[in-house]
Amino acid sequence: MHNSNDMMINEIVAKFNELYQQEPVVVRSPGRVNLIGEHTDYNEGFVLPAAIDKEVYFAIAPTNTDTFRAYSYDMKEDASFDLNQIRPSQTAWANYLLGVVAQFQKAGHQVQGFDLVFGGNIPIGAGLSSSAAVECGLAFALNHIFGFNVEKFELVKMAQRAEHEYAGVKCGIMDQFASMFGKEGHVVKLDCRSLDYQYYSSDLDSYRIVLCDTQVKHSLASSEYNTRRQECEAGVAILHKHYPQVKSLRDVTLQMLEQHKDEFEPVIYKRCLYVVSENNRVEEACHNLEQGDLQAFGEKMYLSHAGLQHDYEVSCPELDFLVDQTRNDDDVLGARMMGGGFGGCTINIVKLAELENFSRRIEAAYEQQFGRKPQIYVAQIVDGSSLAQQEIAVN
Structure with a gap:
């Protein structure tokens, strides 16, 4: 299982080196399943999600520019954006990234130029929340490379708002939460009203x-x-x-x-x-x-x-x-x-x-x-x- 993930990371890093001639930091962000608790989230109820090993990988590095350059490994497309005028784009895949950048800027963080290659093995359209994985991964990556020190829970909310404002999907908070707060060998019970959460050992080894x-x-x-x-x-x-x-x-x-x-x-x-x-x-x-x-x-x-x-x-x-x-x-x-x-x-x-x-x-x-x-x-x-x-x- 894990070797295919490692191979993918290596390919994404190689693409980054080829495009941008520097060494990236690599971040992974998982898709999620929900074991039980369906259609309860928008009723302020309980859900029981877990992060899974279908993931999106981000090779990222800062540049001393005002530009954000991105290459989608899955779509084989590149795009470039001026950080001084971030707004929704005609390029559908870019909006998940732009939405996250916009949230950092709104919160008063100075996002400088960066280069990015991202791609993954989360099947699209299967309901495993590839969009939340992209948003959470970039939020985690930017927070890391620029040292913004934003709390993980705040990153989750930023990723959710990115989805609302740039993808136009009024999602609940479960998908982004599970992608960011997943824990190996555990499911996490999230109270969608108080946002309290608790891990339970899922003992599903066999x-x-x-x-x-x-x-x-x-x-x-x-x-x-x-x-x-x-x-x-x-x-x-x-x-x-x-x-x-x-x-x-x-x-x-x-x-x-x-x-x-x-x-x-x-x-x-x-x-x-x-x-x-x-x-x-x-x-x-x-x-x-x-x-x-x-x-x-x-x-x-x-x-x-x-x-x-x-x-x-x-x-x-x-x-x-x-x-x-x-x-x-x-x-x-x-x-x-x-x-x-x-x-x-x-x-x-x-x-x-x-x-x-x-x-x-x-x-x-x-x-x-x-x-x-x-x-x-x-x-x-x-x-x-x-x-x-x-x-x-x-x-």
Whole structure:
């Protein structure tokens, strides 16, 4: 696994040397998965993400100029920008970088000229947050090379604002948080309201996280996402009349919902029921990890999927099929759809010894059902954004 990452670092450094004739600092920034706690983030609830070894690498060095030069290793394109007039660009990939530079400038930091080559192996469009990895990686790198001494949590918020202002995506804070604060061998429970967080040992040494990408994106995703936010707000409004302390679904208990069920439209009730139940599941899942009860943890993943499928209704036939394929498989602890829904990935926890069999079986079944192959990615949990320990190839 790790050798391919090292090879990629070496290639990116070589490209940097070729383009800019100097030695760079190298930073790595990971993508993320979310083990449980889906669609809870914008309801001020709990999530349980982890950083994974699908990463973006940054070879970077300061220059004594007013210019920021960047080369995208994945797109094989370069671009150059005047640091005195940073604004959104026509070049889509550059906006994730420009947004971060703009945040440092807004915070009163003097960003001087620098050269950058970046690229990675996070699959795009699979819901592993490649954009957050790019934002966090550059924020970490600039903070390092210029010695701004910005706290890591502030870097996370800057990366999130970069996404809002330059990519136009009103994301929650989970993706950037997980990319920056990931910890090898641990998942991290984040309270999306207080931003308190706690690490839990994930003791998955004999397992791997396997992502099965449906390779579909149903067009419903963005419109339905906004609809779900409104449906959740509608539920909060009903309960707020009875319980003034209820400001978001985070403050709601199953008892409150039950007691006022007849005031809800059935659909709004189901949406709220899912979110409140899912928050409870994240809490329980963390207890399962503390007790080393991985079976119970896996069960929570299946329950999460059932809620997303039937109550929150953001799944799709492809996702449901992939999850159903694992239900009677003793080598799979748990599986569920991950992310916004209507396509993207399922996340599965699979015995290391059975990875090949699992992948083969899932591929064959999916192809027979839908006439296309799913993409399968195997991942391990790693540290968040950091300086890369380069294994420079010695010839």
